[in-house]
Amino acid sequence: MDIKQRFENIVGTKYVSDGLGERYIYSFDMTENPPRKPLLIVMPSTVEEDKKIIELANETLPPLVPFVTGQNVGGLTIPQVEGAVIVDLKRMDKILEVDEEAMYMVIEPGVTFGHVKRHLDKHHPTLRYTYPLAPPYTSVLANALVQGLCDLSTTHGSMTDFINGLEAVLPTGEVVRVGTSIMGDGNWFARYPLPDLVGLFSGWQGMTGIVTKIALKLWPKKKFEGFAALFTFGEHATTHLIKKIARSGISEDLDSQSLSIIKMLLKVPYPVKHFDGEPDYGTVIGYTANSEIELNEKFRQLQELVDTAKEDDPRIVLIPWPTVVKLMGDQANEWIDFPSDAFKVLAEHDGLTWVGTYIHPKHWGTALDGGRKIVEKYGFELMAFMKPLNILHIAEFKFIFRFPKDEETIDRVRKCCEELLDFALSLGALPYKTPIWSAKKVQKLADPAFFELARKIKKLLDPNNIMNPGRLDL
Amino acid sequence: MMNEPTDFIGNILAKLINLQLENSSMRDKMANWNMSVVLDTDYYPVSIIFDEIISIEAGLVSDPTLVFKLKFDTILKLVERKTTMIRAILRGKIKVKGFRHLIALYRFYGFMNSILKG
């Protein structure tokens, strides 16, 4: 019996394919990372099937690459070795539990942000989850495990910080849980106390097992929400003001982006250029409150912070959202209606990528300033994006590229990304959703003891090295 | 309808103007204006050219009929109806050059009032 038949025996013939079309489609993502065709694709629907797949892989040794909804970046689901089997988890798509009292949900890998939104709006309208600036059909579990950002990150940190616990099939086939659910079902309320073993799975890019369930925090939905747009000039002045706003705790969400991105939202056609004198950044500020009085007071406090900044640069403006809509049309409301369709502006060509890092807040302005010069040198549209995380314990920034996937442009994108990352690394930044090329650069500069520890853990958990080998260049 | 320019202020102004141009009588009225106006903002100047069609360009046109010097913030206040054109002019928030072109001034005053109020 060949290996395909053995996988078919586990999940059924309908859910295994080695067709040329499937192998091609699963061989790449939207980014510039080099493709590699898998041997076949298998689609389990239960934990038991995941377990059997891993047991079979341990016996026959094809590497397994977890995959969910297909909007992948950083080459994270591209096999790094020949003969890999993609484990597409999108059939595991149940919202298993929503606990209103302890405010968490337990979901399977195939659950998307859109589905969470629909489920909560319908069944638990007093609770909210959080949404990234990504297509609404991204896997919630995957984004949480790869430390993605969302519209509560300014207040609460990366999505990994929202994990209460999880269930995984280890590379050796055992099913384990971490967090308070080790005490049984209906008990996924916390990640601690005891050793924080969520860390064995978050940021590992599927190298330490297949996560089959995840418990994520939900939040009470406040009655009032407001938005405002802030237009600023210069990287240092902008980050200085954003830091002040973030530290004030007024805003729940802060997304700063190059004005080019705002102009894309205004439907300015490709390629979007910067005009001398235009603001450099547009920031969307979200804030919530329990009453209209509180909401208005929050805006007043925002205005006060902005007025202080205006003493240095009177051109800075803070615009309440109704005025933004009046100026820019009803479409402006689409940008703040999460899960947002603002992502559509990134769909211009067949390629999209970004270099994104977590960085010390003190280097934020320098990183953006230097990055801008690099992007301009390579002749790409300037699409910087930044967000303060967890009030301002972490600063995040990325440079995004929408590009046609032809050889010349891919080569230029790669060179530009590398130069951007080199610059960020020189400032002590670390890339997230880390592609292999990027991990290699980090390993050259970082404390080798960290990667040695990571290798030991990987070997301990996955002695046959079947789970997504090659990621992070371990 | 006019083309939307690719600079920030011009694009926003074009969107506001296009809303007015949905009204055919407004279109007909403006078709004979034959004048140019510079909004010399603290961001950068934007020129609005009224010819057979209206167009907007980032930068200064030569020999404009009128020049309005104002801050982008004042444009926002006009949109928010926190001020009016007259009040802003009287308080020095808008400085006007080209008073001798009274008809042009009168036309542009009405035009700005209608596009900024929406």
Add this chain to the structure above:
Amino acid sequence: MTEISPMEEWLYSCIRCGNCKYVFKGYAPSCPSGEYFNFESYFASGRLWIAHGIQKGELDWDPSLIDPIFSCTTCGNCEVQCLAPHREHIVEMIEELRHLAVKKIGALPAHQKFAERIESNHNPYGAEHHARTLVQEHSLPNMASIVYFIGCTSNYRENEIRDSTISILQKAGVDFTIVDEHCCGSPLLRTGQVDEVTELAEHNRTEIQHTGAKIVITSCSGCYRTLIKDYNRLGLELDVEVVHISQFIRELINEGKLILKKSFEPLQVTYHDPCHLARHMGEYEAPRDVLNFLPVDFVEMDEIRESAWCCGAGGGCKAAYPEWSLETAKTRIEHAVETEASTLVSTCPFCKRGLADANNDSMEIIDLCELVDRLS
């Protein structure tokens, strides 16, 4: 098929963001194929990328590509949900890819039969061609101001639609006739067998011209789309106004030419938008207007109009992928059952056929023409 290649123009703007997979802001599934087959290659974005691979020489033609390429009902729901620049051209690109596939690998056996039967019998069912018999049966004139273009499925499978349409036209005193119609070509166009269609279209044009008619009515949404949109793309002008029967009935009622009965026990009905009439041609209102005229209680399903779930019968899928087609229709019937309506109405013989085959006696499934004929 056309001089302009949609693939050349629009293929290179899909990053596989996945918006095509679900209803925008509604988050219900939108792609019958993707929902059933699950692999990424079975969603619109996957198909575009297969085309991408073929065009760039990264993917060779291979029999394993047939299923992802042909298991699409071409319902166009992906086009409604997609936000990328190419959104209005997805189905065109899939049909172009099918055309290439037929040239390189050949048509699917089930689809090839369409072509063979159309050649021999002028209809894809291989039924005995009998359009002229109807003229005698109903004493129709040779010349008339209106032609009723019956369509093969109404003529050879869902005869009630044909008969109720003729009945309605006669009740309203409409001056119409029926021509020696051949298949409009829709089954071939949807399955990549494009080259044979021009001859069919020219035959139909000649037949229609001989009657002197200025209007052609169709009771088939597929014919409606083909006679207007596809004939136009083929560069063939019919020089007549093509009207869907729902639009025509609305006019007849508005003008008082069709008198409706009163009913004291109104039916609870819900309406399924046929893809070819609705998404492809933008006609959402006429059938609803007619239903609102009728003495029925009309209730809507959740996924309707632009985001309506497909019945699963289109794009040659009922013939080539009957099991999946049936599952897709079952899902639509479940949507209808949720409304608690007793009757599911559509305006396309193909939808009726697909839905009826999947119906487990949970509701009555009829065409709008049948309902109107019953109540007039």
